[in-house]
Amino acid sequence: MVERKQKILEIKDLKTHFFTENGIAKAVDGVDFDIFQGETLGLVGESGCGKSVTAFSVVRLLDYPGKVVGGEVIFKGDDLLQKSEDQMRKIRGKEIGMIFQEPMTSLNPVLTIGFQISEVLKIHYKMGNQEARTKVIELLKQVGIPIPEQRFDEYPHQLSGGMRQRAMIAMALACNPSLLIADEPTTALDVTIQAQILELMKNLLKQFNSSLIMITHDLGVIAEIADRIAVMYAGKIVEHSDTRTIFFNPLHPYTFGLLTSIPRLDLEMEKLESIPGMVPDCLCFPTGCKFHPRCVFATEICQREEPELTGVEDGHLVRCWYVDKVREESKKIGFSRRLSLVE
Amino acid sequence: MLSYIIRRLLMLPLILLGVTFLIFCLFSLLSPMERLATYINNPNVLKNPQSAQRLIEKYHLDDPFPAGYIHWLKSLMKLDFGWSSTANQPVWEAIMQRFPATMELVFYSIIPVILVGIWLGVISAVHHNDLLDQVIRVTAIIGWSLPTFIFGLLILFIFYGILGWMPPGRLSAWAQFAVYTGGNFKHYTHFITFDALLNGRLDIFWDAIIHLIGPIITLSYISWAYLLRITRSSMLDTLRKDYIRTARAKGVEEKKVIYLHAQKNALIPVVTVAGMMIIGMLGGVVITETVFTYPGMGYWAATSAQQLDYGSVIGFAVLFAFIMVVGNLIVDVSYALIDPRVRLE
Amino acid sequence: MNRIIKKLLSNTTSLIGLLLLLFFVVIAIFAPYIAPPLFDDPYQIVRMTWDIEPRPPGFPMADEMRVVFESLGKQVDRDKALFGTAQGGYDIFYGLIWGTRTAFRVGIITVVFSMLIGVISGSIAAYFGGWIDELLMRITDIFLSIPFLVAAMVLTTILGRGLDKVMVALIAFGWMGYARVIRGSILSTKQEIYIMAARALGVKDFRIILLHLLPNTIFPVLVQASMNIGSMVVTAAALSFLGVGAPLGYADWGQMVSFARNWIIGSPGNAGKYWYAVFFPGIFIVLFVLSWNLVGDTLRDILDPRLRGEL
Secondary structure, three states: OOOOOOEEEEEEEEEEEEEEOOEEEEEEEEEEEEEEOOOEEEEEOOOOOOHHHHHHHHHOOOOOOEEEEEEEEEEOOEEHHHOOHHHHHHHEOOOEEEEOOOHHHHOOOOOOHHHHHHHHHHHHHOOOHHHHHHHHHHHHHHOOOOOHHHHOOOOHHHOOHHHHHHHHHHHHHOOOOOEEEEEOOOOOOOHHHHHHHHHHHHHHHHHHOOEEEEEEOOHHHHHHHOOEEEEEEOOEEEEEEEHHHHHHOOOOHHHHHHHHOOOOOOOOOOOOOOOOOOOOOOOOOOOOOOOHHHOOOOOHHHHHOOOOOEEEEOOEEEOOOOHHHHHHHHHHHOHHHHHHHHO | OHHHHHHHHHHHHHHHHHHHHHHHHHHHOOOHHHHHHOOOOOHHHHHOHHHHHHHHHHOOOOOOHHHHHHHHHHHHHOOOOOEEOOOOEEHHHHHHHHHHHHHHHHHHHHHHHHHHHHHHHHHHHHOOOOHHHHHHHHHHHHHHHOOHHHHHHHHHHHHHHHOOOOOOOOOOHHHHHHHHHOOOOOOOOOOHHHHHHHOOOHHHHHHHHHHHHHHHHHHHHHHHHHHHHHHHHHHHHHHOOHHHHHHHHOOOOHHHHHHHHHHHHHHHHHHHHHHHHHHHHHHHHHHHHHHOOOOOHHHHHHHHHHOOOHHHHHHHHHHHHHHHHHHHHHHHHHHHHHOHHHHOO | OHHHHHHHHHOHHHHHHHHHHHHHHHHHHOHHHHOOOOOOOOOEOOEOOOOOOOEOOOEEOOHHHHHHHHHOOOOOOOOEEOOOEOOOOEEHHHHHHHHHHHHHHHHHHHHHHHHHHHHHHHHHHHHHOHHHHHHHHHHHHHHHOOOHHHHHHHHHHHHOOOHHHHHHHHHHOOOHHHHHHHHHHHHHHHOOHHHHHHHHOOOOHHHHHHHHHHHHHHHHHHHHHHHHHHHHHHHHHHHHHHOOOOOOOEOOHHHHHHHHHHHOOOEOOEOOOOHHHHHHHHHHHHHHHHHHHHHHHHHHHHHOHHHOOOO
16 A cells, blocks of 8 residues: 655645636535645546646636635645745745646747746756756656757747657656646547656656646546545545545445446446436536436435545545445446455 | 748739739729829820820820730839829829838837837736726727827827927928028938937937827827737737646746746737738828828828829829738738747748 | 627626717717708708808807808708807708718718628638639738728729718728638638538538528627728718818718818917817717727627636
């Protein structure tokens, strides 16, 4: 299991709302989790469930009209939400690095790759041009970009998608941050490139001893890289445990649904399931458990009352009234059989 | 990139040919007799039908379409635009005499437009939906709705009529005498402000400046309102881009995010509308100069139009069309130069 | 559609614009009652005196003029120049009231016709593509190569004075913007699946343009049109101001301003003497243009998908 080291980040009851003219959208509505040094946490969910908003709340880069309305974000002992904008700026890029989904649009088209990466070093380490250049070329080499001396002076559009994402990674790691937040870093890439990028990230994390919050909707990616997984639905965490437990012993009907909706060779499933319905609009969440309109196990209590996130087993938190029913169902399909085989 | 410039350069003569053809079509709406009037400096010739007919044939004014156009084009290339009855001199000479005055006005007007327009546009976008943004935006809409001729008259009314500061014209009588008749005033650039400095005549320089201020304000404010709008929306658009978030995530200062990361991108589309601004300015020249009786091409063209001096009006149109076409070419090429995505193609 | 109307009404600036517009519509409709005509042609501005010099607001009709109108068999009901008289004794109030009709006529006719020409040429260019597109777009470029006001001035000079000629000139050089906009939006819509489907089903070209493409692309054009009415009216007024537009004495705002030109600096020792000669015509033109711009600006913000939801 994961070594319990120093706690890097602790999020307590984070609430982020968007004040639109059509009403208040509770994009993140009471999220708790923590990350230890060197650990990778996967934040999983369908698009619109609030996982990216959670990440942007941590570094306080929310788009208008979003606002953190409650909770604490304790990073290395200090609450980031209490920091001044100036103090925050010193943390962004230096202590917390970010990687975004679209390497195409996340790099500035009119500035060279070299300029954009060395800018981080110049800001946080006050490096000179020449020093920064040497360091950036070394970084580019580390992320596997060939002929880095030449790439330094090139513009983003001259690089392929995979190369751009490598450059983004180099930028995020330039100051050796203790926490990395990656928002769907592989979604926009080809499958073969995805695997390369994931491999690269894994290696670099080990090398730099950084923690990672990996945001994705792709369970394959998460299985590859995460130590622990938090599944989000409609602004709340619905299940939280270590990766193997989530994959082999899912106890929330939503996680269960996600897992049966990906094709797997190791399970005897008659057909590929899909979760009926859609992620609810965050302007008008259903009452009670927010998943109940789409849930096969739902009964009258689910419509009325929202369950708490409760620990069922050691370190396995679930937000559901019918944990036992789901457990039986996943046994039937064979998730847990696989678990016992592995152990 | 090079191929793009070459392609644009090759298009240039075609567009110019098209423009001259269009103007020729307008010209052809006149009867041969009216067109003949643009070529002669003595109206009495027209009274004799026979000699008039002879002249019409001499100038190929009655030729069928392609031949007539070619003859007209040939005379254009020889800079023979006919006779301006308004200026009482050949059209080309009249144009050349007034060209520097107009260019001096346009030159001084472009500077405040670009500085103020872009600066306010960026500020407005950065303070999106704040009070400041609303004030700038409403001011721009009102400015945009205020026709040049009314605005110009207002300026004249306030600053000359009431305050007596900015007289119309280009120079006061004494300065005009010193510059044109006085003898030892040398014309290096034909921009009076420049020449006055080069001649060491600060009094003339000052006189030229106070005459220029009214026309400059009038000519520039509409383009400024326009540029402000374009910059604002382009900047708003850019500030929503992913790479701006990237820059912030790197810990870049907000000032640098705006003026380095965003502004560089936001100004690219602004450059393209610079062409549109040239259109607005050149059109505005006619009104502005007329309001302030500033002796440039626009004032002359308006006077010619009132007096049905067709030759002058046509010559003016050809020249302005040329300036526009060449100006647009320069804008397109510089657009390609500042955008690396195009430059490195 | 309902959403658009609701937004237009809930936004302060566009509400001001709509109210102003309503004000002008009322003036235009009730012009014969507000300012009863005294000439057979109602667009001929009533003259209060033969004097060249402008007269201040409240100036009563001179006796010699009253005699003229009465000999023409007209009943003179309104015998005070409410806003004063312009150069030549023309009643400013009368000119502005009937000028409102002129403004609507010029604005709407020129915009409708230039929009028609633009939409037709633009959609043909976009739909057929190839050399037709190339040719039509180069023609558009050429028309755009002469500054609008200069082109309109040249054409009216050649055609002669008169409001109809002004409108012809404005239409001849005012259609290119629409052609470009509609071409752009058709080019992107053309790739949509339903158009492909219609083509595959063998629907005729003309039918596809009319029934499938235009309804989906016409909105940006309409926004442009609403903003264009103001600028067309201003350009027409500018031509009158330059002395190549409406004939002398015709009820036209631009002409009213041009009457003020020679008097703007007042007389020695009394600079603001003739303020009314430029003030009232100026206010009318500015408010008219402003109302269209306010409505158009809001309309554009509403319809611009990028700005949706955060007006």
